[in-house]
Amino acid sequence: MKTSTLQDVARVAKVSTATVSRTLSNPDVVSESTRRRVSEAVKVTGYRINRAARNLRTRRAHSVLVLLPDLANPFFSTILEGISRILSQQGYSMLIASTKQVHDSGERLIDYLDDARADGMIILDGWLDDEVLQMLKDAPQAERVLFACEWVDGANFPSVRCENRQGTRIAVNHLYDLGHRKIAHVTGPETNVISNARKDEFIAEITSLKLALEPEWIIPGDFSLSAGCQAAQAWIALNDRPTAVFCASDQLAMGFIAELSRHDIKVPNDVSVMGFDDIDLAEQFIPPLTTIKQDRLMIGETAAKMLMARIVTPNEENLEHAAVLPVSLVIRDSTSPPT
Amino acid sequence: MKTSTLQDVARVAKVSTATVSRTLSNPDVVSESTRRRVSEAVKVTGYRINRAARNLRTRRAHSVLVLLPDLANPFFSTILEGISRILSQQGYSMLIASTKQVHDSGERLIDYLDDARADGMIILDGWLDDEVLQMLKDAPQAERVLFACEWVDGANFPSVRCENRQGTRIAVNHLYDLGHRKIAHVTGPETNVISNARKDEFIAEITSLKLALEPEWIIPGDFSLSAGCQAAQAWIALNDRPTAVFCASDQLAMGFIAELSRHDIKVPNDVSVMGFDDIDLAEQFIPPLTTIKQDRLMIGETAAKMLMARIVTPNEENLEHAAVLPVSLVIRDSTSPPT
DNA sequence: CTGAAAGCGCTTACAG
DNA sequence: CTGAAAGCGCTTACAG
Numbered sequence A, B: 001m002k003t004s005t006l007q008d009v010a011r012v013a014k015v016s017t018a019t020v021s022r023t024l025s026n027p028d029v030v031s032e033s034t035r036r037r038v039s040e041a042v043k044v045t046g047y048r049i050n051r052a053a054r055n056l057r058t059r060r061a062h063s064v065l066v067l068l069p070d071l072a073n074p075f076f077s078t079i080l081e082g083i084s085r086i087l088s089q090q091g092y093s094m095l096i097a098s099t100k101q102v103h104d105s106g107e108r109l110i111d112y113l114d115d116a117r118a119d120g121m122i123i124l125d126g127w128l129d130d131e132v133l134q135m136l137k138d139a140p141q142a143e144r145v146l147f148a149c150e151w152v153d154g155a156n157f158p159s160v161r162c163e164n165r166q167g168t169r170i171a172v173n174h175l176y177d178l179g180h181r182k183i184a185h186v187t188g189p190e191t192n193v194i195s196n197a198r199k200d201e202f203i204a205e206i207t208s209l210k211l212a213l214e215p216e217w218i219i220p221g222d223f224s225l226s227a228g229c230q231a232a233q234a235w236i237a238l239n240d241r242p243t244a245v246f247c248a249s250d251q252l253a254m255g256f257i258a259e260l261s262r263h264d265i266k267v268p269n270d271v272s273v274m275g276f277d278d279i280d281l282a283e284q285f286i287p288p289l290t291t292i293k294q295d296r297l298m299i300g301e302t303a304a305k306m307l308m309a310r311i312v313t314p315n316e317e318n319l320e321h322a323a324v325l326p327v328s329l330v331i332r333d334s335t336s337p338p339t
Numbered sequence C, D: 001c002t003g004a005a006a007g008c009g010c011t012t013a014c015a016g
Helices: A006-013 A017-025 A032-045 A051-058 A074-089 A099-104 A130-138 A140-144 A164-178 A193-208 A225-237 A250-262 A296-312 B006-013 B017-025 B032-045 B051-058 B074-089 B099-104 B130-138 B140-144 B164-178 B193-208 B225-236 B250-262 B296-312
Strands: A063-068 A093-098 A120-123 A145-148 A159-162 A183-186 A244-247 A272-274 A291-294 A322-325 A327-330 B063-068 B093-098 B120-123 B145-148 B159-162 B183-186 B244-247 B272-274 B291-294 B322-325 B327-330
Touching: A006 A017, A006 A032, A017 A032, A051 B051, A063 A074, A063 A099, A063 A296, A074 A093, A074 A296, A074 B074, A074 B093, A074 B099, A093 A099, A093 B074, A099 B074, A120 A296, A130 A140, A140 A145, A140 A296, A145 A296, A159 A164, A159 A296, A164 A183, A164 A193, A164 A244, A164 A272, A164 A291, A164 A327, A183 A193, A183 A225, A183 A250, A225 A244, A225 A250, A244 A250, A250 A272, A296 A322, B006 B017, B006 B032, B017 B032, B063 B074, B063 B099, B063 B296, B074 B093, B074 B296, B093 B099, B120 B296, B130 B140, B140 B145, B140 B296, B145 B296, B159 B164, B159 B296, B164 B183, B164 B193, B164 B244, B164 B272, B164 B291, B164 B327, B183 B193, B183 B225, B183 B250, B225 B244, B225 B250, B244 B250, B250 B272, B296 B322
Parallel strands: A063 A093, A063 A120, A120 A145, A145 A159, A159 A322, A183 A244, A244 A272, B063 B093, B063 B120, B120 B145, B145 B159, B159 B322, B183 B244, B244 B272
Antiparallel strands: A093 B093, A291 A327, B291 B327
């Protein structure tokens, strides 16, 4: 049972391959009777288009690369779901790679675009080497590279992100409204744009609320569970402990709380803790986590739509260049008035 | 800056395209001096192979589809990492799709193989329709379809899975050794092969240990957090509550514990609870979860290696057909002797 | 509305 | 060791 080609269909339908091709991709331009004959022939032969051939001919890979920092990070799964939904609607496939593996295999990221494996890429990694970044920036394909969640200050890549600063203000004000006046912040990684946006806005908002802010109340972290544990130790060691802690990610908050619980410190009774992201587990955590929700499905869908627009109509004038999506406060049980 | 082709390289190196192609794919067959000239020309022209062209010519997609039930499920991320590692070593790309999206887009799963989008597929979804399954089974491409974690009773697909039955015995005996004599089981989905393997073995082991087993002690679930919550309510409602509960997944166990904590029932003081899988969060959960660890990285790597062997040498006689990987007991804080 | 023909960029027998 | 040539399976101007 060899797979049949356009030729086979053409022979059975007694038309040219050109006509079969048209019937399949643009049925309106052929006559009713031709359309019927071709569909019949397609059915009889069990024809499936050969995408490798179509890709070569149309100079399109019909696929998009999604670059993750780390495949094992569950933060990204819902974003992938959103991306994949849009791509698959448009007949595109989703290729996945992690930065580390691309690097280890000796490839350059730009190769994916150059060698016709992908028509564009969505980068979810804020940790690209300057060298890699420079290479992307200089390439003519740069306009088919889009950042989601992360972005690059100074570079002109299209991007999708959430309202990091507004989310931070909402978080601080939630704690303030509960009555907290001494609020600490556990940051994400020092050199990360998201992390810095949240940290800067945290400081700005604390200042504008005229609250005290000791330098030790900004506790350095890196978005991970284990950094959250370490941050908790730092908080425990403080003489003058803030009554509330705003963590730059849910994972940080969970690690923070887990470590506190090992020291018999109760959340929210002894200290209020909140996160950022609203990952799936935030709701099931004990206590369920108060956090700032990012709509990750929408981030994924928006990123895919913006990229597809650039792929399909590359020279369009008014392409959306940046989307900043709203966030919302989700109040659960890890925050309460200070006691 | 148009991308250059083999032709361009050939022109610069003053050889034929055939020679350039050989130099790139099989350097040993060309002369030293040719090799130098060609590499030089490749550098000068910035040549990148066009994979669409190569794929068409070699009748290989150089990519593998990984099918997930649900992109948003973090259980799979480490498996993907393992798969991707092996694929990328061999110059293959990883395509990701979810069963639902394939279905919604009106495609058939087998199309991915038929239309030259993928050379093989790894299925991580145990929920395929009978119809879809039948179509895969009958297809000549069936030998390039491999199941991982999940498998299909009766069908002859190659598969990779962990020692579900042995893991279950280890779990039951861990609880038994702690002194528990009344042990409940929260199952996975009713029609799932993994779930049933674990349930059947649970019953067998309880029986062989000559322990009591009331019908209500087998609590139906479906691997999810929320099913775990419901199972906890069922357990709470029992007159004669088992002192230990073996859950068929970590997510179930976490939901179970979360719900108990809402009712002020302490784990492990009031009841011991353990899971299965050892997902990333098991360690950070409160209390850290005792569980049976599946090495998901190894599952992914093994699956990819087995599939690649079938793709590269399809007619090999002694291809490995099934791999069953070991599991191990990870003792943390959610289990203790009964009080 | 339809067909003949060129060509996308490679690889690979075949011949030398 | 190397080259000329065919061909993978499509799509798309061009001509009618």
